[in-house]
Amino acid sequence: MNALRPQVITGDITTVKCDAIVNAANESLLGGGGVDGCIHRAAGPELLAECRTLGGCKAGEAKITRGYLLPAAYVIHTVGPVYHGKEQDAVLLRRCYESSLNLALEHELHSIAFPAISTGVYGYPIAKAVSVAVAAVLGWLKAHENYPLQVIFVCFDERTFELTEQELARSCPAEPVRE
Numbered sequence: 001m002n003a004l005r006p007q008v009i010t011g012d013i014t015t016v017k018c019d020a021i022v023n024a025a026n027e028s029l030l031g032g033g034g035v036d037g038c039i040h041r042a043a044g045p046e047l048l049a050e051c052r053t054l055g056g057c058k059a060g061e062a063k064i065t066r067g068y069l070l071p072a073a074y075v076i077h078t079v080g081p082v083y084h085g086k087e088q089d090a091v092l093l094r095r096c097y098e099s100s101l102n103l104a105l106e107h108e109l110h111s112i113a114f115p116a117i118s119t120g121v122y123g124y125p126i127a128k129a130v131s132v133a134v135a136a137v138l139g140w141l142k143a144h145e146n147y148p149l150q151v152i153f154v155c156f157d158e159r160t161f162e163l164t165e166q167e168l169a170r171s172c173p174a175e176p177v178r179e
């Protein structure tokens with residue numbers, strides 16, 4: 001398998017230098033709290049100006065803008081589901097990761113950083129969200145194994161980091177180091 005193993009880090013996604021960072025936005029794409037607020041503050045007002053031209057975004061879909069003052073060249077804005085405890089939640093959350101990865105491919109980007117979409121204001125239980133996120137990303141990478149794309153899971157707290165590491169270790173064991 002040619003696909004790169006995803007990385008897991010803790011920290012603030014606005015400081016990550018990569019081709020695109022993903023924003024957990026709302027359907028208006030006009031900013032909000034949480035990671036969305038952090039990204040808009042760090043990118044500066046030109047980001048909001050570009051977002052105003054996009055006509056919003058439905059849950060599970062994604063749209064791309066420039067990154068402006070961010071170290072990342074682009075921001076991929078996706079809208080996670082508000083958690084209701086229904087089957088559709090996981091379908092939409094999975095679609096957020098896939099739509100974002102599809103945009104990265106379309107724009108020939110080779111590194112993308114994700115926050116834990118829907119796990120803040122939108123109330124998705126973290127362990128469930130992590131398992132959907134990891135399965136979505138690994139599934140996509142497997143389906144596009146000739147396209148080199150470094151995925152970075154950016155965890156804002158230790159618990160998210162540990163759960164993501166565990167889920168990855170379970171689904172995608174590290175390859176043995178070759179001598």
Ligand code: AR6
Pocket residue numbers: 011012013014024025026031032033034035036037038080115116117118119120121122123124154155156157160
């Ligand atoms: N870097 C990385 N992760 C972060 C950061 C950061 N700077 N800040 C928060 N997180 P949330 P949602 C984590 O609420 O649940 C907004 O108002 C946070 O700990 O940002 O998808 C939007 O406009 C959590 O694990 O997004 C929408 O209205 C994760 O990011 C709504 O919130 C997602 O939390 C979207 O809610």
